[in-house]
Amino acid sequence: MDEILIGIGGGNIVLLLLAAFLIITVFRGVKIVPQSEKYVVERFGRLQSVLGPGINFIVPFLDRVRHKVSILERQLPTASQDAITSDNVLVQVETSVFYRILEPEKTVYRIRDVDAAIATTVAGIVRAGIGEMELDEVQSNRQQLISQIKQQVADAVDDWGIEVTRAEILDVNLDAATREAMLQQLNAERARRAQVTEAEGTRRAVELQADAELYAAQKEAEARRVSADAEAYATEVVAKAIKENGIEAAQYQVALKQVEALTAVGAGEGKQTIILPAHALDAFGDAFKLLKGKA
Numbered sequence: 001m002d003e004i005l006i007g008i009g010g011g012n013i014v015l016l017l018l019a020a021f022l023i024i025t026v027f028r029g030v031k032i033v034p035q036s037e038k039y040v041v042e043r044f045g046r047l048q049s050v051l052g053p054g055i056n057f058i059v060p061f062l063d064r065v066r067h068k069v070s071i072l073e074r075q076l077p078t079a080s081q082d083a084i085t086s087d088n089v090l091v092q093v094e095t096s097v098f099y100r101i102l103e104p105e106k107t108v109y110r111i112r113d114v115d116a117a118i119a120t121t122v123a124g125i126v127r128a129g130i131g132e133m134e135l136d137e138v139q140s141n142r143q144q145l146i147s148q149i150k151q152q153v154a155d156a157v158d159d160w161g162i163e164v165t166r167a168e169i170l171d172v173n174l175d176a177a178t179r180e181a182m183l184q185q186l187n188a189e190r191a192r193r194a195q196v197t198e199a200e201g202t203r204r205a206v207e208l209q210a211d212a213e214l215y216a217a218q219k220e221a222e223a224r225r226v227s228a229d230a231e232a233y234a235t236e237v238v239a240k241a242i243k244e245n246g247i248e249a250a251q252y253q254v255a256l257k258q259v260e261a262l263t264a265v266g267a268g269e270g271k272q273t274i275i276l277p278a279h280a281l282d283a284f285g286d287a288f289k290l291l292k293g294k295a
Contacts, residue, residue: 029060038104040067050105069104073165076115081123083130085138089178091130094170097122097153103161111160118157122167125152142169 032055033039039051043063051058051065058065076097083091097118101107111117129148130138138145150167157164 025060029057031056031058031065036070036072038069038071038101039065040069040104040108042066047105047109050103067104067108069101069107071101071104073098073100074115076119076122078170079119079123081126083127085130085133085135087134089135090175091135091138092173093126093130094173095122095126095149096168096170097164098166099157099162099164101161102163106159106161114160114162117160118153118162118164121156122149122153125149125156126169138172142172145169 031039031051033051033053035053037053039056041048041051041058041063043059048063049058076099078094078096080092080094083093085091099118101114107114126149129145129152133141133145146167146169149169150164153167154164
């Protein structure tokens with residue numbers, strides 16, 4: 001009876017061990033990878049595969065998940081490095097870089113400290129880029145410098161399975177002496193611009209005054225021309241009348257002028273007594289005779 005119980009107990013143990021082995025096998029052979037990670041699998045110390053998000057199957061006891069790598073975008077700590085511009089000005093540049101891992105098998109096997117490696121690469125590229133620019137260009141062409149840094153960093157870290165998503169220059173700082181010199185230069189430039197503006201205003205005022213005088217002269221010349229044309233037309237009419245009517249037209253014009261002159265004398269203020277030459281009245285008579293003869 002005891003032998004039978006021992007036999008039954010030994011069989012249960014075997015079943016339990018077999019069940020435990022199956023559970024462990026399933027546990028080691030099935031891997032569920034989160035959406036934000038990738039797993040690097042090794043077999044006997046060598047790269048076997050890279051597991052993406054979801055359910056994955058590996059060979060139990062032979063394959064092993066050696067690295068769990070996050071594929072989320074990462075930001076390097078803000079770094080500050082000194083650089084010298086092409087016009088020998090020392091500046092302190094603060095940079096920040098964002099990246100993400102695309103191929104974790106390259107990242108884990110080709111570089112030990114990826115953050116430190118990227119930071120060192122960025123520092124060298126920033127110094128080289130600023131060394132090719134003058135200080136004014138660094139301040140005004142910051143976007144161009146950022147694009148250049150991003151492209152060069154992306155090329156440098158391509159072998160590490162990394163994508164540089166953003167590179168930012170947060171600030172460009174100067175020492176106190178350089179800032180003071182730039183402030184003095186800025187004030188001098190403002191004073192120069194003020195003088196230029198004042199000179200431009202004076203020159204413009206002179207030009208406008210000259211234009212006004214020229215315009216007045218042109219209008220005066222036009223008035224004289226019109227007056228001359230009128231006098232010429234009147235002379236032409238008189239000449240034509242003389243030509244057509246002979247001496248009578250000339251006498252009529254002379255008599256008419258005499259009458260107009262006498263009328264102007266009589267119209268003056270305070271002229272109540274008018275002394276006329278003896279032949280002045282004859283002018284009125286001649287004019288009336290001529291008018292009657294024309295009628």
